[in-house]
Every structure is written in structure tokens, then in C-alpha cells.
Amino acid sequence: MSTLYVSHSSALDYETPLGHPERADRIRVIERALERSHFSALIREQAITATPEQAALAHPAEYIQALANACQGTGTVAHDDDVAFYPGTLASALFSAGAAIQATHEVMSGAVTNSFAAMRPPGHHAEHACAKGFCYLNNAAIAARYAQKAFGAERIAILDWDVHHGNGTQDICWHDPSIMYCSTHVLALYPHTGDITETGETGNIVNAPLPEGDDGGFFRLAMEEKILPAIQNFAPDLIIISAGFDAHWSDPLGTLNLTEADFAWATAQVMELAARQCNSRIVSVLEGGYDLQSLSRSVAVHVDTLMGA
Template sequence: MSTALLTHRDGLLHVTPPGMPEQEARLDYIQRALADLDLIRVDPPIADDASIALCHPQDYIDFVRSKVPTDGFAGLDRETDAETFLSPTSYNAVWRAAGGAVKAVDMVLDDEVQNAFVAMRPPGHHAEQSLPMGFCIFGNVAIAAKHALEVHGLERVAVVDFDVHHGNGTQALLQDDPRALVVTSQQIPLWPGTGQASDRGPHGTVLNIPLAPHTDSTHAIAEYERQVIPALIKHQPELILISAGFDAHQDDPLAQLNWTADTYTTLTDMLTQTAQDVCKGRVVSVLEGGYDLDALAACARAHVQSLMKATQ
């Protein structure tokens, strides 16, 4: 089988204020970095409210819809930060980011492709039930996980988040469901200030892996070998989802880890091999962070090439 790429020009129309690191150029760089690869290219659909409501209450969905401005920018943050905005052309991007994650799950579980990468923005792993934050509006990967459980009837799924920031939203959206294992590695100390190893969630299905500033790839890979892979094998997910943030790269301006593009190749290889062992190779990866544009492009390409290699 093959690898699907779900991306759309609407992701370029989610405009953010000047100077914001989560900018439309992020997707442009990724799309150009993947342009020559032999991928099954699919337009991500606009999600319906029922899919988003797997993780977010309807009044929050309605709130987001109501905040799309006719001009300028509308801030969404509720007493958290000042980083999450909508522009007049954001609506399709926001709803397609969620819809792409859901569509990717459908394609993988229906055996249309072996694995998939959803290259859309805005990202999602900081969004909580009714709380947008950290550039994130809907919990795209958590919605995809719930879709796999509730619509496809899977008994167990796992999310692995290697973004440099803690996936507090994904944890909040999934930790009450013992069918979902949530694994997230992150630099600590760093915003949003959560993700301590002692936080295992109410069912013991959360695995937080704090990494000290300046942690290099050797240590990170060792922690994945020591903690992440055994946790996945123990949980036996029928689908592995990846929150693919590329901001642990040594050039990223928002953090201080020392990963390289090769780190993402190795981690993706490890995850796809584990997927081969436990869930027929089924992997859905969803874009999160990454704010040095050249590093983002190189890391996304390395990640997707590893996904492609796993289908051969």
C-alpha cells in the first residue's frame, strides 16, 4: 500500500497577525518540500459538527464559528495567552484541519492506504474542550482518535506526540477514555508548563516524558526506546496516531532541544515498525508545531519519507 498526503490551499488562508510564528508560510514550505514525493494526494474535507463534537461541546463549536471576523483578526483566547486568532478566511482551514484528520483515519482503517500525513493548519494539540490556546482551536488528533473509537469501533488507540510543547489539549480530551493511550514528550520547563512525568491521567493511560533543555537526539531516542515503545506494545492499539510537531529541531526559535531532521526519521521509523508489530502498520500523522521554516520543511520531508518507507 501507499502513503496519503491530506493538504489543501485553504490552510494557507488561515492568516495570523504579523510576527506570529504560526503563520501561513509554514504550510507553504511543507507543501513545497513534499511536492516531488509519490504520495496519494487527497483534499481534506470540511469536518461536520458531529465529528468535532466527539471532543468539543456544541456551544464551543458555535462560539468558534461566531468569532470568524469579516475583517481584521479575532482573538479566541480565554484568559490563557494572546496567540490564537481567526481571520476572515480562517473558517475552511480550521474545519478542514479537523476534517483531514478524520478522513485520514477513514482511509487507513478502510485499507485505502497504509498510513497518512495531514498537513494542515491551524494545529490542534493545545486546544482543550472549550479552551482555544497556543495557536490551536480544535483538537484535531484527539478528534481523529475518537472517530476511530466511536465510528470505526476500535477498542484501543494510541497518540504519540513528539512536539516540543506538551500536548495538554490532547491529554485533556482523551485522558478520561481508558481506550486511548496518550504519550507526549516535551521540553520542561517550557510553555504551557504541564506534562510532568508524575501526571499519568485518571486511568494510568497518559505517559508524559519531560526532556531537559538542550536534550539531543541520542537521549530522546533512548527515552522512546525505554518508555514509548514498551507502552505501545503493552497497550496494543489498533491504530497509532502521531502529533507531528517539528519544533524540537535545534533551529526552532520557540524551544531549546537539539534534534535534527534525522531524529524525526529515527523516531518515525521506530513508530512505524511498532505499528507493523501491533496494528498492521496503521498510522495517521497530523501536523502540529515547527516554526523555523527551513527546519520545518526538512523535518516534515524526513517524516513523510519514513512513512513512505514503511509501506514498501
Template sequence: MSTAFYTDPACLNHATPEGHPEQVARLVSILAALEHRDFAGLDRRQAPLAEVAELLRCHPQDYIDRIRAAEPDAGNHQLDADTWMSPGSWDAALAGVGAVTAALDAVMAGEARNAFAAIRPPGHHAETATPMGFCLFGTVAIAAKRALDHHRLSRVAVLDFDVHHGNGTQDLLWNEPRALFVSSHQFPLWPGTGRAEETGPHGTILNVPLAPGTRGPDFRDAWERQVFPRVDAFKPELILISAGFDAHIDDPLAQLALTEDDFIWITHRLCDLADAHAGGRVVSALEGGYNLDALAASTAAHIRVLMERGA
């Protein structure tokens, strides 16, 4: 088998104001890095635009309508302090959801052992009816719901190593006992959520706050001690990854100090868990990462491991 890679040119049409960290160049830098011969065997696929029915797995119709109506005919429209739309943002958001759900379907069908979705805007800050933190729809949470309700899995784990707490995913899966959500993140840091005591009504939320300046050894220790035993006990039938690379030491928006080697390590360890419980099934989606060189190198390292483990 191989690693399926999904993206769509529509994700390049979501434009933010000049100087905004979540910029078109993020995806451009990743795609350029994947032109290296190391990625010749990557199974590259066109992402479909998601149907609105997929968005409804997590978001109410009135919120979906509000986001669609907010797309401007020209220029930019500001939804909150950080989140913007431009002409093309609606299709970009649908392509993001479509990429992750198509990746899920391919892995569930046995067409690929694992998959990665290179998408923007990201998704893990979008709450049930609130766009936040560059995000419009909860892409990975939607995929988790599809895995549970369409593919009829009993247990899905969503594992998020972005430097910011995945408050949107937590909100969308808060009442879902079939989904284990884990987030490691710098704390304190925007959005201010993600305290260890936030465990959810079913005990299926695990937050791992990390102090500013945390380096690779302490990051790895936190996952080994706190996360992996919980995932082992949960025995997920699928692992979904919110792959944010803004915990990199060179990222301008936070103060963790990881390197590409740490992202290689965690990708291998998450694949180990998938091998143990989920037949190797892993679907990963791009979240943050705002230093273009660090983002491209870290994403490439992550995908390289997925390809190695998916072979």
C-alpha cells in the same frame, strides 16, 4: 499500498498577525518541499471540511459556537495571548479536522497503509472548551475518538513528539481508557503541564519531560526506555501521531536539539510499533515547527519514511 497525503487550500486562509510564528508560510514551505521528485508517488488527496458532529466528539456545542462567532469579517481577532482568528480561520479549522479524519478513514478502509495531514492551525493545545497555543480544535484527539466510536477499535495510541506538551490532547483524552496518550516535550516550557506524575484516572497518560538542550541520543533513549514498552503493552490497533517538528535544534521557540535524523528514526520506530500491533496503520498530523527550513526538511523526512514503510 501508498501513503495518503491530505491538505486543503483553506488551511492557507488562516492568517495571523505579521511576525506571528504560526504563519501561512509554514504550510507553503512544506508544500514546496514536497514538489521534489522523491514525492511523485505520494497519494495526494483533497481534505473535506469536517462536519460539526466530528467536533462534538471532543468539544461542547457552546464552545464550537463561540469559536465560529469569533471569526472576524476582516483583520484579526485575538482569542488569547497566542491564538488568533481571521476571515477563513473557521474553514481552516474544519479542513484540519476533516483532513485527519479522512486520513483515518482511508487507512481504516485499507486504501492506504498510512497517511499524513498537512494542516494548520495545529490542534494539540486546544482543550475541551479553551483555545490555546495557536489551536482551535483538538484534531488528533477527535480522530482518536472517531477511531474508537465510529470504527469501533478497542485501543488507540496517540503519540506526540512536539516540543510543547500536548495539553489539549491530554485534556480531551484524560477520561478515555481506550486511548493511550504519550507526549515527550521540553520541560519546563509553555504551557507548563506535562509532568511525569500526570498519568490520568486510568493510567493511560504518559508524559516524558525532557530537559532544555536534550539532544538526539537522550531523546531516543527516553523513547526506547519509557515509551515503546508502554505502547507494546497497550497493543494499539491504530497509531496516531502529533508530528510537531519544533524540537529541531534550529527552532526559535524552544531549546531541544533534534535533527532530521532523529525525526527519521522516530518515524521508523513508530511504524515498527504499528507493524507489530496495528497492521501498519499510522495516521500523522502536523503540529508545531517554526523555523521554515527546518520544518520543511523535517516534515519531508517524516513523509519520506511513511512512504517507504507504506509501499
């Protein structure tokens, strides 16, 4: 069992306005938590940037060019109110996608058992051709398509336990039967998608909305009775976790009451399934999580569990 941690300083250079919840300190506290001697067995790599061609695995080339133009202030791109464009935005988004690709490459090549990419901006709200909710490029979807293109993987499952629905991943995978997207989230929160009736063109989308205030009971039930069996039936060659930690009780943007123990439990459940299904191959990419203390503690138990410690 070996676990890779991928990051890059671009996650720290990428600025959002003062007071914005999606900020560089999120990565700083994660790095501090994983510097402890307890994590000395982690394999650490610096991310390399994704190329525009790699980003185009999940987005039209015209959208990526429009992003580049918008970041230079010379054009517009479809987006919602929760994104802003700065000169370094696209470069950071490409590094974020690059980290997900690298985390995938090392797992698919057999160099490591599993991996965690701690980067920002996050990705799961970025749709096929629309930047949304702090997200510009869909890191998880790009990673899934990379595993298929570079390693011939046939089926990829993406499991998203961020408190917000991954509308972007759902949008990109809706017509793609080779990728299963499963999500637990709160429907009343942004982006208000992810109803149980949204199942994708071939039943490859599995949404399990949770009641606000859930202390982990409904989350574990949804995982045990709906999501994990669906992934098992799908028989994926790789499981990608869209690992948001804003379902934690102390998160300022979330309305669930999960604890670190729930994230450790969920990680272990996915590992058990991956061991039976896909030679233990798991790639985890950071999504949300906005309370610095609970984010760092939740990531620590997540990575600790991935390491089999």
C-alpha cells in the same frame, strides 16, 4: 506500502498577523518539499471540511458554537493569549480537523497504509472547551474518536513529539481509558504541563519531559524505554502521531537540539511497532515547527520514512 498526503488550500488562506510564527508559509514550504519527484509515489488528496458534529467528538457542541460566535466578533470563548479570532478561523480549523479525519478514514478503511495531514491551525493545545496556543480544535483527538466511532477501533495511541506538551490532548483524554496519550516535550516551555506525575485517570497518559538542550539522546531513551513499551502494552488499533517538528535545533520556539535523523529514527520506530501491533496503521498530523527550512526538511524525512523509501 502506500502513503497518503492530505492538505487543503484553507491552510494557506488562514492568516495570522505579520511576524506570527504560525503562518501559511509553513505549509507552502512543506508543499514545495513534497512536490519533488522523489515523492511521486505519494497519494494526494484534498481535505474536506469536518462537520461541527465531527468536531464535537472531542469538544462540547456549546464550545464549537462559542468559537463560531467569537470568529464573528459576537461572543467570547475560553482561550489564552496565544489565540486570536478572525472570520475564517473556525472554517480553517474545521478543514484542519477534516484533514485528520480523512487521513484516518483512508488508513482505517485499508485504502492506504499510513497518512500525513499537513494542515494548520494545529491542534494539540486545544483543550476540551478552551482554545490555546495557536490551536482551536484538537485534530488528533477528533481523529482518534472518529476511528472509534466510524470503524469500531477500541484503543488508539496518540504519540506527540512536538517540543511543547499537548495539554489539550491530555485534557481531552484524561478520563478516557480507550485513548493513550504519550508525549516528549520540555516542561519549561509553554504550556508548562506534562510532568511525569500527570498520568491520567487510568494511567493512560505517559509524559516523558526532556532536558533542555537534549541532542536526541534523552529523546531516543524516552522513546525506547518508556513510550514505545507503553504503546505496545496498550495494544492500539491505530497509532496517531502529533507530529510537531519544533524540537529541531534550529527552531526559534524550541530548546531542544534534535535533527532530521532523530525524526526519521522515531518515525521508523513507530512504524516497526505499528507493523507488529496494528497492521501498520499510522496517521500523522502536523503540529508545530516554525523554522521554515528545518520544518520542510524534517517533514520530508518523516514522509520519506512513512513511504518506506
